[in-house]
Amino acid sequence: MSKLGQEKNEVNYSDVREDRVVTNSTGNPINEPFVTQRIGEHGPLLLQDYNLIDSLAHFNRENIPQRNPHAHGSGAFGYFEVTDDITDICGSAMFSKIGKRTKCLTRFSTVGGDKGSADTVRDPRGFATKFYTEEGNLDWVYNNTPVFFIRDPSKFPHFIHTQKRNPQTNLRDADMFWDFLTTPENQVAIHQVMILFSDRGTPANYRSMHGYSGHTYKWSNKNGDWHYVQVHIKTDQGIKNLTIEEATKIAGSNPDYCQQDLFEAIQNGNYPSWTVYIQTMTERDAKKLPFSVFDLTKVWPQGQFPLRRVGKIVLNENPLNFFAQVEQAAFAPSTTVPYQEASADPVLQARLFSYADAHRYRLGPNFHQIPVNCPYASKFFNPAIRDGPMNVNGNFGSEPTYLANDKSYTYIQQDRPIQQHQEVWNGPAIPYHWATSPGDVDFVQARNLYRVLGKQPGQQKNLAYNIGIHVEGACPQIQQRVYDMFARVDKGLSEAIKKVAEAKHASELSSNSKF
Ligand code: HEM
Known part of the structure; x- marks a missing residue:
């Protein structure tokens, strides 16, 4: 059987000629790349010119569907190194020993923009890392913000549509954007919206921002004890953000600014x-929280749940080929290793389905065989998962196509007792819509953030300015809903936003142009 994975960070060049003799895609030498077969020198072309057809037909198929969302991004390889022992919390092999290194790939992205969009736009940034561990691949598919806009997964396609283009004008649309976010039950997004419109919504580059799991995960140790866990990945370069003016200027002058910054830094x-x-957090502590531990719109107070250091991620290797190793990379929260599980957070549960489904559509059902996605440190063996389009790993040769217990297969039991004291879920199957929390619970952390911004010179002002400039593009009724929503955070903030929007409107009227 042929090799199942790649040992090195290389595209699979096994079909590539080392002598550099140019061929068509079936390996037949091409004498001259620019001749076309035709009748006479200037006559019509002949259908028999396979080399021309080969080239034109492949060109038409060069593009694959872009990710929806997070279409635009950059990536690099590196390693994770354990610096501190956390085996009391997690039994995963990657954490087994201080100093242990695991190879990884990280892809940073923006969310709403198309594949060719500018790097410095206001948007959350994706921070996805694939670890090639000996227990299989592990993907941490995180963002640069610790919270998210929604906590009901059914809202996701609706929300993302409001961040994209209007179906008629094909333009980004301030009405759609704020209509969704100011609908009372969607105001659970307020904390994330505050982060997005602070200068943290325009990071200076991918190197100078943090990453956060956002979700609660469930990690366990080899004794079967488990904890709720949130992961924080803190930049060693220091946080650097752009003001709205800087971000806008760079988006115009160098839309690929962050791609260039990352590539050149590593180079x-x-x-x-x-x-x-x-x-x-223990299950007991979770029950005492003023919010649900599965609520992705909330952070865990660090005074109560302090950060504990685990290790470091270093990115030290640029991809050799962007398409092969970054565009074709497939990250999914469902790609996980023993001792690291998803919690019952409903958004995370929906993501367990959504990503691999997207990969089957975007890359095909054998996307695991694309070298960058191969679990090359653990290898893959399951002869019941075979065939399908673009199967290139030898397809398990003559192995039977089914698993049966009387065949000589090996099954690994996890090195831990059965966890009988896990969360127990019990209840009727019911339709449930997790709408607003009672009282002001959803606004508490947003208010705290506003206070924190007050301690950083100019940041409250920038927040109001960034929102005001954006909201000016919405119609008056929706603008009023925006002012009302931010008044629940702080009355002064609401008034400052209104002032900026009105001033922008007045200056546009006087210049009589939007441009
Ligand atoms: C119900 C909620 C969500 C759904 C259904 C969803 C779905 C998706 C889909 C379909 C993709 C494109 C995957 C691909 O084509 O490879 C994607 C990309 C991504 N999502 Fe989500 N998402 C959700 C929430 C979140 C949250 C809460 C986070 C962060 C905590 C997040 C982080 C990312 C990142 C970083 C990527 C880009 C991965 C890459 O670089 O390839 N998403 N999401």
Whole structure:
């Protein structure tokens, strides 16, 4: 059987000629690339010119569906190194020993923009890392913000549509954007919206921002004890953000600014690194929280749940080929290793389905065989998962196509007792819509953030300015809903936003142009 995975960070060049003799895609030498077969020198072309057809037909199929969302991004390879023992929390092999290194790939992205969009737009940033561990691949598919806009997964396609283009004008649309976010039950997004419209919504580059699991995960140790866990990946370069003016200027002058920054930093040996921390919580503590531990719109107070250092991520290797190794990379929260599980957070549960489904559509059902996605450190063996389009790993040769217990297969039991004291879920199957929390619970952390911004010179002002400039594009009724929503955070903030929007409107009227 042929090799199942790649040992090195290389595209599979096994079909590539080393002598550099140019051929068509079936390996037949091409004498001259620019001749076309035709009748006479200037006559019509002949259908028999396979080399021309080969080239034109492949060109038409060069593009694959872009990710929806997070279409635009950049990536690099590196490693994770354990700096502190957390085996009391997690039994995963990657954490087994201080100093242990695991190879990884990280892809940073924006969310709403198309594949060719500018790097410095206001948007959350994706921070997805694939670890090639000996227990199989592990994907941490995180963002650069610790909270998210929704906590009901059914809202996701609706929400993302409001961040994209209007179906008629094909333009980004301030009405759609704020209509969704100010609908009373969607105001659970307020904390994330505050982060997005602070200068943290325009990070200076991918190297100078943090990553957060956002979700609660469930990690366990080899004794069967488990904890709720949140992961924080803190930049060692220090946080650097752009003002709205800087971000807008760079988007115009160098839309690929962050791609260039990451690539050149690594090329010059200036390897970016991040320190990885976890917060842990017991089931008992979770019950005492003023919000649900599965509520993705809330952070865990660090005073109560301190950060504990785990290790570091260093990115030290640029991809050799962007399409092969970044565009075709497939990250999914369902790609996980023993001792790291998803919690019952409903958004996370929906994500367990959504990503691999997207990969089957975007890359095909054998996307695991694409070298960058191969679990090359553990290898893959399951002869019941075979065939399908673009099967290139030998397809398990003559192995039977089914698993049966009387065949000589090996099954690994996890090195831990059965966890009988897990959460027990019990209840009727009911339709449930997790709408607003009672009282002001959803606004408490947003208010705290506003206070924190007040301690950083100019940041409250920038927040109001960034929102005001954006909201000016919405109709008056929706603008009023925006002012009302931010008044629940702080009356002064609401008034400042209104002032900026009105001033922008007045200056546009006087210049009589939007441009
Ligand atoms: C119900 C909620 C969500 C759904 C259904 C969803 C779905 C998706 C889909 C379909 C993709 C494209 C995957 C691909 O084509 O490879 C994607 C990308 C991504 N999502 Fe989500 N998402 C959700 C929430 C979140 C949250 C809460 C986070 C962060 C905590 C997140 C982080 C990311 C990242 C980082 C990517 C880009 C991965 C890459 O670089 O390839 N998403 N999401």
